[in-house]
Amino acid sequence: MSNLSAQPISPLDGRYQSQVKDLGNHLSEAGLNRARLEVEIEWLLWLASRNLLGSGSEISTKEAFALRAIAGAEFGDTSIAKLAELEAVTRHDVKAVEYFIREQLKDMQRQDLSELVHFACTSEDINNLAYAITVKSAINEVWLPKANVLVEKLTKLALSHAGVPMLSRTHGQPATPTTMGKEIAVFVSRLNRQLKRISQQEYLGKFSGATGTFAAHIAAAPDVEWLEESQGFVESLGLSWNPLTTQIESHDWQAELYGTMAHFNRILHNLATDFWTYISLNYFKQIPVAGATGSSTMPHKVNPIRFENAEANLEISNAILDSLSATLVTSRLQRDLTDSSAQRNIGVGFGHSLLALDNLDRGLDELALNEAVLLGDLLENWEVLGEAIQTAIRADVARGESDISDPYALLKELTRGKKVGEEELLVFVNSLAVSQETKERLLVLRPERYVGLAEELTKRIRS
Structure with missing residues (x-):
């Protein structure tokens, strides 16, 4: 067997090194x-x-x-x-x-x-501050900028598609229409909440000796105000002072940060699976990359690999981040060394998250919205207007302008589990004993127009 011992065993240091x-x-x-x-x-x-x-x-x-x-x-x-x-x-x-x-x-x-x-x-005085410095700089100089670029790209995509109608699929079944922009805006709103929490993260540091008591300090120089000096020194490094610790800083801030990052990752994972599904429905066309191969045997294929790779990297990232969050908050008595080995993997958790951000950033650049398919899908599902019709009837009944009993059951009988076309709905609406205003409003309703305030809601992501 050839000797390959010098080769990296982590893909972050090998195949994907350029991205991270x-x-x-x-x-x-x-x-x-x-x-x-x-x-x-x-x-x-x-x-x-x-x-x-x-x-x-x-x-x-x-x-x-x-x-x-x-x-x-x-x-x-x-x-x-x-x-x-x-x-x-x-x-x-x-x-x-x-x-x-x-x-x-x-x-x-x-x-x-x-x-x-x-x-x-104690060595942990140095280590805890060093980790706080490196994690803070990694977040602010590398991870957050990349995350912000992706969310801004999603924001622009949401706004550009704010008015493009789309059939919803609650439980995977045809449902009340929305717009593609509004659905992307939901993710933008969710991701921005987590980014705000990460950007406001507090990075704590301790500097108080072997068991957090300043005992050696007092023994060497009892007249010095060591609490003030410790606080001043920690804060001079751009960190927040933690005065009450054992030998180690308790790492709660790390658990908080990694938990929030994992939450951000999970939202991204949800986004990746949704975009994968939209691609499978042909709502998005994939733009072939020159020279790329989708399948080794099926020449026609363009696979959504960016989104699939993102899913895998987000899952690996969260496996590390969740483990760190759970491990780091526990230390036996005044000190054990489990945190030392655990913290050496912070970069692995960050790296797979960063790689997923890169996957999604590239994946979005390789998509084009297929508005014709979205419209065709809507026009194949006129039965989704059943909600609008039965709700409008109920409003008329409440106002005393109609005496139809149980409008929901009426529309359920007409539409549940059935394909109902435009002509059938028009005949049905014309037969209804409702106010003329309601009837006229329902007669001009079409699936692609039944999107409520979706476009207005989408624009709120800039407010």
């Missing part, structure tokens, strides 16, 4: 280490600039710039390799980051700052 690569800047091991470096360096600078330990170790603007560059412009393949080399010795990822910074300080001839590195910190 931007997440690697945030949710990869390298991205996590860069954030760890950022937290460690900012804490060093915080301690020194505020002289919290009375060391008098000043740091010049130039030196501060050089230190921040370690986790910024200078962070790259060389840094990644060096961190891996250190971790191979320490067998501890955060300790490797600490030693890496100590070596940088030695090169800068600032060994006097060495004991400020990782001062009074």
